Amino acid sequence: MFVRWGQLHNDLETAPFIHDEVRYNLLHRITEIEDSLCLRSDNGQLLFAQSPGQNGWLWMARSLAGDEEKRMLQGLVNYLDGHSLPGISGAPQTAYPFAVEYSRANNLRHSTQMTMEAYHCPQVNKPSNVRGDASVATLQDVEVIAQYLAGFMEDAHGRTVEPESQLESARGLVDTRKLYMWRVDGEAVSMANIAHRSRRHGRINAVFTPLRHRKRGYASAIVAAVSEQLLQENLTPMLYADLRNPSSNKIYRNIGFLPNGQISDIGFSPN
Structure with a gap:
């Protein structure tokens, strides 16, 4: 009932998936990660993808009827018997029924950790009267980036970490040349990252402005600048927001x- 698929297959190029592609954009990245578990149903109307240690992502075609959807969800639960799955991500009408069946089959509890809206930006409304400009992050920004990553972890995930623990990640982001800073009089006051480019979209993440610099339009300015960069590459910007x-x-x-x-x-989680 289920077969393996991955980056070299065309399962993310079908019309039903492309219709939902913004919401499920992360699947493009998961298929690129070594050792990811990627499954699809025989008819291609269900896709499951999980990178090691992370939530699985579950897409189902909107055309599926109720009974067929239930049968396929139960089949996936059975297929994943004995497989470590910390959670599931997907459209609420898909993720919740799977969570119920998977929890029942494995004597687990399930709870919603976050609900995100997926956004795309076909045209940028550039904010006006915001001081500063955008530029690619450099090694001189590493300490500031580490501080901002620590702030982002606390704001987005409620986790308190020391900036020193983020120095390696900060250097890695600089090396990619995909992290952008908004600078005012030479000072980096906000950041945004192009996390991934797929065939039609560029995914933005790690948007952060420290508290002392907020309410001045810097976050809007850096996201708009990064979005304009993607549009110039003929990619539609997208992102997820809590x-x-x-x-x-x-x-x-x-x-x-x-x-x-x-x-x-x-x-x-265990019962």
Whole structure:
């Protein structure tokens, strides 16, 4: 009922998936990661992808009827018997039924960790009257980036980490030349990262402005600048935003990002 698939296959190029591609953009990245588990149903109407140690992502075609959807979900639960799965991510109407069946089969509890809105930006509304400009991060920014990554971890995930623990990650981001800083009078006041480029989209993440620099339009400015860069490459910018953070969602919508559907992150834990 299920077969392996991956980066070299065309399962992410079908019309039903492309219709949902913004919401499920992360699947492109997961298929590139070595040792990811990628499964599809025989008819191609269900895709499952999980990088090692992370939540699985589950896509199902919208055309599936109720009984067929239930049968395929149960089949996937059975296929994953004995496989370590910390959680599931997907459209709420897909992720929740899977979570219920998987929890029942494995004597687990399930709870929603986060609900995100997936956005795409076909046209940028560039903010006006914001001082500064954008540039690619350099090695001179590493210590500041480490501080911002620590702040991002606390804001986005509620985890307190020391900036020193983020220095290696900061250097890695600089090396990719995909991390951009918004600078005012030479000082880096905000950042945004192009996490991944797929055939049609560029995914933005790690958007962060420290508290002392907020309410000045810097986050809007750096996201708009990065989005313009992607549009110049003929890629549509996209990103995920935690719905618990109305401020960031408002910023993205004002720049021109349009909602494209929600993703629920559901975690599993022992009973």
